[in-house]
Amino acid sequence: MRSDLARALAAGFLAGEWTQEGLVENGTVVLGRRPRWLAPLVRQTLALYPRAPGDRPRELAANIATRPAAAKAGAASARVHTVAGTAMLTNRWRLPVLDGLDDVAAFLGVSGSELDWFADPRHLARSASDVPLQHYRVSHRPAPSGAIRVLEAPKPRLKVIQRRLLDEVASLIPPHDAARGFRPGGSVRSYASPHAGRSVVLRLDLEAFFASVTVSRVYGIWRTAGYPEPVAHCLAGLVTCVLPRSAWRAVPKPADEGLLDAHWRLGRRLAVPHLPQGAPTSPAMANLGAFRLDVRLTALARSWGGRYTRYADDLAFSGAAGWGTGTSRLIEAIEDIVKDEGFRLNARKTGVMPRAGRQRLAGLVVNDRPRVARSQVDVLRAILHNCHRYGPSTQNRDDVPAYEDHLRGRIAWVAQHDPVRGARLQAVHDSIDWSR
Numbered sequence: 001m002r003s004d005l006a007r008a009l010a011a012g013f014l015a016g017e018w019t020q021e022g023l024v025e026n027g028t029v030v031l032g033r034r035p036r037w038l039a040p041l042v043r044q045t046l047a048l049y050p051r052a053p054g055d056r057p058r059e060l061a062a063n064i065a066t067r068p069a070a071a072k073a074g075a076a077s078a079r080v081h082t083v084a085g086t087a088m089l090t091n092r093w094r095l096p097v098l099d100g101l102d103d104v105a106a107f108l109g110v111s112g113s114e115l116d117w118f119a120d121p122r123h124l125a126r127s128a129s130d131v132p133l134q135h136y137r138v139s140h141r142p143a144p145s146g147a148i149r150v151l152e153a154p155k156p157r158l159k160v161i162q163r164r165l166l167d168e169v170a171s172l173i174p175p176h177d178a179a180r181g182f183r184p185g186g187s188v189r190s191y192a193s194p195h196a197g198r199s200v201v202l203r204l205d206l207e208a209f210f211a212s213v214t215v216s217r218v219y220g221i222w223r224t225a226g227y228p229e230p231v232a233h234c235l236a237g238l239v240t241c242v243l244p245r246s247a248w249r250a251v252p253k254p255a256d257e258g259l260l261d262a263h264w265r266l267g268r269r270l271a272v273p274h275l276p277q278g279a280p281t282s283p284a285m286a287n288l289g290a291f292r293l294d295v296r297l298t299a300l301a302r303s304w305g306g307r308y309t310r311y312a313d314d315l316a317f318s319g320a321a322g323w324g325t326g327t328s329r330l331i332e333a334i335e336d337i338v339k340d341e342g343f344r345l346n347a348r349k350t351g352v353m354p355r356a357g358r359q360r361l362a363g364l365v366v367n368d369r370p371r372v373a374r375s376q377v378d379v380l381r382a383i384l385h386n387c388h389r390y391g392p393s394t395q396n397r398d399d400v401p402a403y404e405d406h407l408r409g410r411i412a413w414v415a416q417h418d419p420v421r422g423a424r425l426q427a428v429h430d431s432i433d434w435s436r
Contacts, residue, residue: 001070003061008078010061013045015084018052032079041069054087055228086228093172098231108161118158119237123273125244136276138247145348146256148263150211152241152276161238162281169235173225175287176294181311182283189417191311192361192370198307198318201359201366202327204334205349208266209313210282212343213289215240215273221288236273239281243270258348265344283312293341300333316361327352364417371417377425380410384428391436404434 012030016022023042028034044067045060053060064070087099098104105115118135125134136152143149154162175183180191195201206212215236222232248270254263275282275289294310297317301308304326306319317330331352335345353359355367364370384407387395396403411429415422 001065001073001076003065005073005076005078006061006065006070007057008081009041009064010057011084012080012082013042013064013084014052014054014057014060014086015082018046020046026082030078030080030082031076035073035076037069037072041067041073044069053089054085055089055226057084057086058229086230088226088228090226093174093225095169095172095225095227098227100228101230101234104231104234108164110161115234118161119234120241121233121237123242125242127245134244134247136241136278138243138250140251142254145259146254147259148251148254148266149277150243150251150266150270151278152243153278154276154280158238159280162279165235165238166281166284169225170239170281170284170288173221173288175284176291176298178294178298178309179287179290179311180309182287186311188311188362188364189370191309191314191316192364192366194307194309195316195318195359195361196366196369198359198366199321199355200319200323200327201353201361202315202317202331202334203349203351203353203361204315204317204331205346206313206315206338207262207344207346208269209343210275210277210286211266211269213275213282213286214342217289217342218275218285221285239275239279239285240273241276241279242273245271262346286312290341290343293338293343296337296341297334300330300337304330311362314362372414372421377414377418377421380407380414380425381428383407384425384432387432388428392432392434393436404432 008030009027012026013023016026020039020042023045024034024039027038027042031038041064045064048063048067049060085100088097091097096107098107101112101115105112108115110118120135125136135158136154139151139153140148141151153159171184180186181188218240219232219236222235223229227235248267251267253260275285290310294308297308297310297315301317301319304319304323306317306323309316315334317334323330331350338345358373359366360373361370363372363376365373383395387407392403400406407429408426411422411425414425
């Protein structure tokens with residue numbers, strides 16, 4: 001059976017009563033006649049779907065085409081094309097009910113044509129060379145490692161749409177407990193705390209984390225949430241993008257030749273629909289996209305008697321005495337799982353940290369308890385002392401804007417993990433004449 005006929009029959013079946021009589025009647029309307037193979041096809045469809053799959057018209061069409069009776073359809077064609085509505089059949093997290101594309105457009109406050117434009121189902125932005133036709137502003141900057149980081153920031157209207165999807169939909173879907181960043185109650189401290197005072201700490205990093213989350217994975221998230229196929233496709237398009245070829249050509253290569261392979265892989269990832277680094281929805285969607293990864297790595301850590309947490313692309317494992325002799329096998333197992341889940345480890349950032357040395361996670365030392373490294377506190381104390389003695393203008397050598405607020409933020413970072421030291425630094429800050 002041809003795919004167009006299968007789609008027409010699927011829409012016709014879903015438009016009426018989900019019984020044998022109802023499906024035969026609607027199929028007759030679609031075909032303009034009642035062929036001998038229609039009744040067997042209906043029975044085989046009902047055996048596969050006892051209830052109407054109102055959220056899965058594409059899946060239904062694909063399965064109709066594979067039923068044994070469909071082989072007898074020959075050159076049959078549809079005389080009538082029915083438009084069948086879709087509906088959410090499950091809603092475990094009490095998300096906004098979006099049964100069809102009209103509901104999505106109304107929820108986001110856009111017209112149907114605008115929704116199609118922003119979702120870009122045909123990925124026209126990939127070949128668009130005119131900046132006004134692109135939904136994202138692309139920029140790049142070097143990362144501390146020397147790699148080139150590509151930022152894709154949505155333009156104002158799309159950003160408003162994404163912010164609403166984040167606040168009212170994506171944020172209601174819970175990520176795995178091991179994900180400690182970009183979620184309510186999550187923080188660097190909650191990421192690092194489980195590994196404090198442990199014999200061995202492993203630190204690993206995922207390469208190009210956001211770009212590794214493909215549109216198919218995002219579509220699966222929305223389907224798991226209960227949204228029908230057309231809605232899930234649309235929502236996936238609204239939170240993913242494809243980097244235009246012209247924009248990638250403007251991105252320079254890293255100076256370090258050892259980073260060229262990773263740069264090439266980044267270009268491959270950005271050439272297909274992915275989560276853009278710079279969109280408000282991307283951190284939450286990436287957390288959800290890594291759910292199975294977190295499940296498997298948590299189970300792996302427990303099988304070794306250890307612990308696992310993740311903060312964005314930073315992975316942390318820790319264990320008790322005895323881990324030191326087997327960490328290479330553990331890292332191999334982690335790498336296998338990461339690869340199987342569609343991600344890749346950044347080998348340059350893998351670290352094995354025994355307690356005899358400094359164990360550092362996300363800027364915090366965790367040998368005993370999560371705290372800012374003493375060296376960082378000493379540097380900050382010296383800056384504040386010199387600001388008090390010689391004036392802030394003598395210390396702001398890099399012309400940091402709002403230097404007073406900049407230093408206050410660094411003090412707050414220390415105070416969050418060590419209130420006593422933070423209070424002392426704040427006292428010095430308050431005594432500075434910031435007009436000097």
